[in-house]
Amino acid sequence: MTAQEKPRTVRLSVADWTSAALDLLVREGVAGVKISTLCAELGVTKGSFYWHFVDINALMAAVADQWCASQNDAVRGLDVLATMPVEQRLEWMASLLIEDRAWSVERAVRDWARTNEQVAASVQSLDQRILEVVTNTMEELGFDEADARLRAGTLVYAGIGFVHGRGSLPTPTLAEVRDIIAVLTSGNRPLA
Known part of the structure; x- marks a missing residue:
């Protein structure tokens, strides 16, 4: 592995993973959200993924939670819009x-x-x-x-x-x- 290919040493947060998964979902669809693809895009090993999530379903549940929370914010924005x-x-x-x-x-x-x-x-x-x-x-x-x-x-x-x-x-x-x-x-x- 060259210095350029070396995995990141910075620990990613759950938010980093869910954001990257949402970006991948937009580009590739649900079927395209894969642990190996996310790890490659984020420059980390699968161990980093498993530090935060049991499996891909747990990640997708976190992405759903994040998206639903952002939509709740959008609904609150609609209340402002209505005024x-x-x-x-x-x-x-x-x-x-x-x-x-x-x-x-x-x-x-x-x-x-x-x-x-x-x-x-x-x-x-x-x-x-x-x-x-x-x-x-x-x-x-x-x-x-x-x-x-x-x-x-x-x-x-x-x-x-x-x-x-x-x-x-x-x-x-x-x-x-x-x-x-x-x-x-x-x-x-x-x-x-």
Whole structure:
């Protein structure tokens, strides 16, 4: 082993491992998160991994805990968002729809949620909270409850579609997202 290939001597924390595993999950999917790959990327031996985790399942449980905690923070951020003036709130939501890193993580986590109940519950909770905030925004704009929910649902489903369409469909620009929001927020008349 050359000096350049020598494993790290700095002890990694659980947070280092979970962060690296989440990055690998985003790049390779759940099946790509392997102990040997993580050790190679972090420049450590498998002994370092086993110092913190019994097995890969324990690591993935820690990653799920970390991600779910960050989503709880996101939900708390939605509470702050709900207090913003409507125009500022809509602009903030539009900018989120085109942020590459957020959508890469979102896509990977939604795929992971298909096989992990804890992650699935967190995704569902966050989706419900986002729908609630967007529905309330539409009601503040003067739409009745049914029309507000229809318009909010359209925006939320479009956002989820942006997640899964990335790479195979053109990514909308901020101006295009603003136009979509303008179409759904213009006029106080039912869509149907």
